[in-house]
Amino acid sequence: MNKPGKTLQEKVEGDASEIKQKYGTFAGVFVPTLLTILGVILFLRQGWVVGNAGLLGSWIIVSIAFLIVTFTALSMSCITTNIRIKAGGAYSIISQSLGLEVGGSVGIPLYLAQTLAITMYIFGFREGWQYIFPDHPALLVDFLVFGILFLIAFVSAKLAFRIQYLILAIIIAALVSVAASIFTADMQHEILWWGNYPGAPENNFEGISFWVVFAVFFPAATGIMAGANMSGELKNPKKSIPIGTIGAIVISFIVYMGAGYWLSKIATTEELVSNYNIMIDKAFWSPAVLGGLLGATFSSALASIVGAPRILQALGDHKIFPKGDIFSELAKNGEPRNAIIMTGIIVLLTLLLRDLNTVAPLITMFFLITYMMINLVVFIEQRMNMISFRPTFPIPKFVSAIGALGCLITMFIINAVFGLVAMGLVVGAYIYLSNRKLDVPYGDMRSGLFVSIAEWAAKRVSMLPEDNERAWKANILVPVRSSRELRGSFSLIQNLVYPRGSVSLIGISDTEEDDLTESLINFSSSFLRENTYARWSFIKSNNFQDAVLYSIQTLRGSFFSPNILFLRLLHDETYDEEISNIMANARMNNMGIQLYIEDTVAQLGRTASINVWMRDKGPDWDLDMDLGNIDLALLMAYKLKINWDAKLRIVTVVEESEVENAYNYLENMLEVARLKDAEPHVEIGSFQEALENMPRADVDIFGLPEEPDLKNLRSYVEMTRSACVFVADSGKENILA
Structure with a gap:
């Protein structure tokens, strides 16, 4: 039986191998995204959030956090339905819109953040494990968990997705165990709608603010890129990313809001703020929630160790860093083995640090910068009104604007210092990549962006006076x-x-x-x-x-x-x-005119000195805004002086009785023209004698007469023994402006 031919969409999307594009919406996007969002914060910190903020305050915190990531997900869904998204998820989106330099400057820290997050998830898993087995050595637990994660990722992403089904079942069982406690007699506590923000055991309950509690909770809402990171291995990323991501966000939001209500009814404020394991202790069957905690941390680590190498592979494809193409190589089954090995090495080294608390806020910043850039991409596209922007998942214009602004504000709410450091690193990476002059394999919207800016500028300029000196x-x-x-x-x-x-x-x-x-x-x-x-x-x-x-x-x-x-x-x-x-x-x-006569012997010499010849302004020697036919010559000489780092002389030829007046005039003119480094020079005698006696320059600049004798102008080259430029003003230049 003949295989059916490719659909038109498959032909347009490209000839990606069947090995790579094999995951659907549920397995490739929904499950990894859901499991990443329903993580440690849900099981270990949401009770503390409710205890500090009260039920209404915690709902506001959850709503603000999910509003930001939902708007980001909507922007991501919009842009992914307008481009042929390739491997690398957010990196691919940003690169195809704002260019490889911007995409790489965000993609490199995003990859590092995703990789360091693996280490933090392993540490989180170990804390839950030691809750059960306190005598097990921490380092040994970390290495064993890492070994299992690395082996799964190295063998196949397909195996990782199959394991995530098991983890999903464990987390569902944990949530069922929580919900089952409704039928016990424990849910009798009075709801505290607005909390007093007592703080945490670590600060001896000295008090805390709403935004600090928000900063603690916000990482729970991140992780929306877990599915998008697999963009290169999805059957239909344009369909799967929007549906899978938004579906996971909606389910997660319902879970967090419901869990907040359950926590406010199941325990007192004192218990909520002092006992991080309150959900485990108060559940109908505690082992199920403990299993959910272990499953959540393990699944988050698994999603990251599968997704991070895909970002590195995409970076390697475009040679974002020297010798990076080694990471773009794929094994026979389509797995980026070299990228997985590199990711594993980084995780292994960071495990030896034993504590990532100092860089944890920086990791969150990199995620937020990525989210902000995605919103910004859509914001720019929407306002450029380009005909190529035809997403099949359109969103209102305010969504991308609020999403970008929300990410930026959240960065500085969580940690202003780390926010500035993260942005500084991204800017540094951008400068580095700009100097590398990367070979762009596809078009992006930068040309359209610059054209739009130019059109806007051209329309504004046309409304201004024409002669803007x-x-x-x-x-x-x-x-x-x-x-x-x-x-x-x-x-x-x-x-x-x-x-x-x-x-x-x-x-x-x-x-x-x-x-x-x-x-x-x-x-x-x-x-x-x-x-x-x-x-x-x-x-x-x-x-x-x-x-x-x-x-x-x-x-x-x-x-x-x-x-x-x-x-x-x-x-x-x-x-x-x-x-x-x-x-x-x-x-x-x-039109201004520059008539160049080359010195065939010396040409431009050492480009070290310039002479500009002015007619004498006697007998009055009055300086006014109209210098005659010399403005363009002086502007031209100034440009050459700056670009050549040359010596500039302003020369005039006068009779001996006018020398002092000439010097005063030249010095005054140079001061008004702000040419303080130029040297005034006065020659005495005839113009021809001055041409022959004047200190030599690499180029001499003269005013061009109305009806020039071209043969006579050629003789200037011989007399000055330098290249000569004869200049006529257009009337629109003014060196004194």
């Missing part, structure tokens, strides 16, 4: 005939715009030149590698002059509209007339 930055348009001429000016252009400007490369040729197009792509990539924004386009034209004019006019309406035209003046006169016409058109279109 304080917001000026260099956006250079570079027409290109050949890649050879661009190579010669790449360094200069890059340093003229870095770090906030942009470069627009326009290739112009009368044929479809693949070499020129490839060069434009390569140069654009080179600018980007130098953290300089660059874009390129190709125009097929047999008229270079007209193509440049059309480019100026077309790009004028763009958001990053070019404000400077960069031209090279070659040493032969072939294109002189064309260059003159292009510059005239640029002036008519209010």
Whole structure:
């Protein structure tokens, strides 16, 4: 019999192996999530919560905690029905939305938190075990429990899920034993609706606050990712994660609310706050509750030791850390054996510490940061209104906002110091991963996010006055005939715009030149590698002059509209007339101009010194906001000075009688322009003599005349023995702004 073909959804979801995708909603999500939530807090701490807060106060605490995780679960359900979620659970969700850098910065601490949680669950199991067998050595119990957990996880997740059915039965028996006590005569205590918050035995009942009690209870509501961590091994994660997670949360909430009522009726306030084993002592059959306690801690550890390696496997798949791909390897049965071994080693080492109380709050912080990021992902997606955001499980917009805010507030309620430390570690991981320049295997919503921000900014900018001199930055348009001429000016252009400007490369040729197009792509990539924004386009034209004019006019309406035209003046006169016409058109279109003439011998030299030449301002030497055709030249020189770490001289040539006035003017101008590191320099005599006698620079910058004699401009290179740039203002620059 032929096997049925794949459904359309299976084809879209990808060709994951049958070995990996094999768990349904109940086994893969509902049971591990339920068992993780119904844990130690239920059996050992909820009585203390009720004793301190009273029944109404405890219900409020339970409701707030479950409201936060429910909203997070709703956000997670929403986003998982909008993406093809891969292995790694929360890491996969965040990575596919905000990129590998953000996903990895959260995924690494999430993996460590999940792994350290295994150790804490083992310690919790040992405490329950020693309640029965107080003489058993603690270290031996810990190692034996770890060995059993590791063996189960190493053999197969399928075996772990089968064992969880047994544990589920034990916990159900424990809850039945609790409920059965209703029929005894013990439930006769009067309900205390609002408690007095006496505290705990550890602080000699010196009193405690509502939020401290909330902080103690909140970890009970975490664990909602236990099923999502198995995302890579679910038959249908889009269906299983929402149904399984939300179903487990609803059942758990009912259990906690019911247990709170039972505890308020079964014991006095004094018993509740002083006896952590009150549920065991007051149950109809105590061994069943004790079994539930052991089962809860064991199942939580089992869910973590099965889920944590899946996160590490996903991190390894994307090479989040060096040599991490070793953890992405799978055994023949689909198990991430290397990731399981690494997780086991970490747990084994932490077992030797014997006490994780100092880092326990940090573990909770990492979970909360993960939950917050999931809510934030949905919050951003909802407000971007992108057509790709079409979840089959939509939620109201306020859900993700409240979920994110609730997680953030809860972090600082539980422990503000650890909250800041956790966020600092995540930010540090993000910086590290950003510098690694990871290879992203899939698209994410970052481009859409940045486009949305850019659209918002563009609309706001369009409402502002056009000539905003304080917001000026260099956006250079570079027409290109050949890649050879661009190579010669790449360094200069890059340093003229870095770090906030942009470069627009326009290739112009009368044929479809693949070499020129490839060069434009390569140069654009080179600018980007130098953290300089660059874009390129190709125009097929047999008229270079007209193509440049059309480019100026077309790009004028763009958001990053070019404000400077960069031209090279070659040493032969072939294109002189064309260059003159292009510059005239640029002036008519209010474009600044930079005409570069290369020194074929020295080129840009050591990029250590810059001379800017100013016309003398005599006889009045008055400084006003209009400096003439020098603003762009000074702004350009300042950019080069900063990026080259070069020496900057501002030069003017005057008669001997005007030297003092010239120095006063230059010093005053430099102070007003906030160019205090620049050196004023006054030359005496003729302009040509000054060109030849002036201290040498690597580049000399001059104002560009209205009708320049290009042959005469070439002679400046010989006289200064340096590269020269002739600059014309557009009228929108102001060095004094």
